[in-house]
Amino acid sequence: MRLAGKRAFVTGGRQGIGRGIVDAFMAEGATVTACGRGARPEGLPECVIWHCLDVSDPQAVEEIVGATGGTEILVNNAGVQVERTVTDSSDEDWDLVMGVNARGVFNICRAFIPIMSAGSSIINIGSISGNVADPSMALYNASKAFVHGLTRSIAVDHGPDVRCNAICPGWIETGMLDAGFDLATDPAKAKSDALARHAVNRFGKPADIAAMAVWLASDESAFATGQLFTIDGGMTAASPLNPGLF
Amino acid sequence: MMLNGKIALVTGARGGIGRAIVARFVKEGATVFAADLTAEGSMDRHDDDGSHFVKLDVTQEADAIAAMDHVRERHGKLDILVNAAGIEIEKTVEETTLEEWNQSFAVNSTGTFLTSKYAIPLMREAAKSGSSASLINFGSYDGFIADPGLAAYCATKGAVHALTRAMACDHGPEGIRVNAICPGYIDTPMLQSFFNGDGSGGGGGNIETLQKAVRDVHPMRTYGTPTDIANLVNWLASDEARYASGQLWVLDGGLSAQVQQMKL
Numbered sequence: 001m002r003l004a005g006k007r008a009f010v011t012g013g014r015q016g017i018g019r020g021i022v023d024a025f026m027a028e029g030a031t032v033t034a035c036g037r038g039a040r041p042e043g044l045p046e047c048v049i050w051h052c053l054d055v056s057d058p059q060a061v062e063e064i065v066g067a068t069g070g071t072e073i074l075v076n077n078a079g080v081q082v083e084r085t086v087t088d089s090s091d092e093d094w095d096l097v098m099g100v101n102a103r104g105v106f107n108i109c110r111a112f113i114p115i116m117s118a119g120s121s122i123i124n125i126g127s128i129s130g131n132v133a134d135p136s137m138a139l140y141n142a143s144k145a146f147v148h149g150l151t152r153s154i155a156v157d158h159g160p161d162v163r164c165n166a167i168c169p170g171w172i173e174t175g176m177l178d179a180g181f182d183l184a185t186d187p188a189k190a191k192s193d194a195l196a197r198h199a200v201n202r203f204g205k206p207a208d209i210a211a212m213a214v215w216l217a218s219d220e221s222a223f224a225t226g227q228l229f230t231i232d233g234g235m236t237a238a239s240p241l242n243p244g245l246f
Numbered sequence: 247m248m249l250n251g252k253i254a255l256v257t258g259a260r261g262g263i264g265r266a267i268v269a270r271f272v273k274e275g276a277t278v279f280a281a282d283l284t285a286e287g288s289m290d291r292h293d294d295d296g297s298h299f300v301k302l303d304v305t306q307e308a309d310a311i312a313a314m315d316h317v318r319e320r321h322g323k324l325d326i327l328v329n330a331a332g333i334e335i336e337k338t339v340e341e342t343t344l345e346e347w348n349q350s351f352a353v354n355s356t357g358t359f360l361t362s363k364y365a366i367p368l369m370r371e372a373a374k375s376g377s378s379a380s381l382i383n384f385g386s387y388d389g390f391i392a393d394p395g396l397a398a399y400c401a402t403k404g405a406v407h408a409l410t411r412a413m414a415c416d417h418g419p420e421g422i423r424v425n426a427i428c429p430g431y432i433d434t435p436m437l438q439s440f441f442n443g444d445g446s447g448g449g450g451g452n453i454e455t456l457q458k459a460v461r462d463v464h465p466m467r468t469y470g471t472p473t474d475i476a477n478l479v480n481w482l483a484s485d486e487a488r489y490a491s492g493q494l495w496v497l498d499g500g501l502s503a504q505v506q507q508m509k510l
Contacts, residue, residue, distance in 0.1 A: 133503055238394075239391050239393045240506050241459075245459055
């Protein structure tokens with residue numbers, strides 16, 4: 001087991017990618033603590049410690065992180081999205097998206113780094129949207145670019161003791177993906193168009209992201225730091241032109 | 247005039263983008279050597295644009311040496327080199343013959359290498375004047391992300407991107423700046439050939455429909471013109487860009503700034 005004897009802390013561990021990472025870390029022998037904004041989710045294995053935590057609240061973060069006594073693996077996965085352009089976005093949208101996605105990562109890292117031992121690994125969940133823009137997702141796109149920049153900064157400032165990398169997922173099958181297709185005029189056509197843009201001809205699964213998170217958490221990746229690892233089924237390797245045009 | 251007194255050589259000078267660069271350089275006061283396989287080039291017409299034609303097959307080392315000797319004899323220096331010569335083969339790896347692969351690299355990558363190799367000593371001389379010399383390569387947005395059925399082309403442009411950074415690193419201390427322009431879809435004979443499906447990778451459907459679909463996926467809702475490219479080449483060639491080196495300058499109407507445009 002690649003993570004035996006290591007403690008892991010995963011934010012946004014309730015569902016989707018975060019839950020996939022919790023499950024994968026447990027399978028590899030880590031002792032996992034997860035947090036989210038609500039009560040302990042049903043079905044979460046008893047051995048996982050759960051904290052109700054809003055990562056955008058610095059005081060609450062300090063209290064809970066201090067109580068953990070430290071961790072060898074930290075995953076900043078908690079994130080929210082608001083589907084608006086700059087001109088449609090309100091101050092409240094800014095506070096929500098930047099509060100969780102940007103300040104939340106900062107809060108957690110600032111609290112944990114001083115109590116992380118040599119050889120620890122921080123894994124931030126960035127996004128392909130931090131490199132190329134999803135339409136009408138202005139604040140989300142910008143918040144993920146912040147995560148990418150912070151990832152490099154932490155790697156530079158806190159190496160060699162702490163490694164810090166980001167994973168940039170593409171389209172991952174979570175409840176939100178199907179909800180998006182349901183809004184389309186022709187959901188089946190929308191889904192087949194989206195699939196045609198993926199070189200592997202499928203969408204990602206939380207386990208695909210968790211697999212990279214396990215590697216980055218393990219000692220196998222001891223020389224990897226400051227990098228962005230894109231896991232998107234080849235989507236951003238291709239030109240954004242309509243598939244089938246040529 | 248931004249290029250007054252500067253000596254420039256442009257390869258692929260009679261192609262779509264090359265002609266626009268030559269015209270702009272002449273307008274900005276440069277002495278321009280227009281290098282191509284023939285005076286008519288790929289557009290099959292000869293313009294009296296105020297440039298000096300030099301026959302240059304960029305794949306031939308002897309041609310590169312002769313072209314630079316020609317410049318040396320007249321001016322003793324070269325301030326600006328633009329490696330704009332390029333070809334594309336519209337095929338996948340499986341469909342591409344070894345001969346086509348080699349030809350793609352010979353023109354797009356080796357051609358950039360050869361012309362640069364023999365221009366650099368002349369550019370070093372130019373830099374002694376106190377203002378830096380500027381070497382501008384042609385990469386492509388295809389060097390970052392792939393268009394379907396253009397395997398060899400994508401690979402040659404990736405090589406140009408890496409060579410650009412390598413030359414910037416090696417020759418910066420000598421006063422030579424090296425950058426690459428990475429065009430997206432630019433309205434040239436090469437693009438029309440791609441739309442017409444002259445190669446095996448493209449075309450087949452209605453060309454107007456195809457062109458509109460391609461325009462519509464651009465945030466700017468159009469593809470670029472050779473003038474758009476010449477505008478940036480001119481800036482990079484000028485002393486205004488004196489701190490710009492080792493960079494890949496994407497000019498694609500925003501095409502590659504966006505994620506895949508799913509039809510939702």
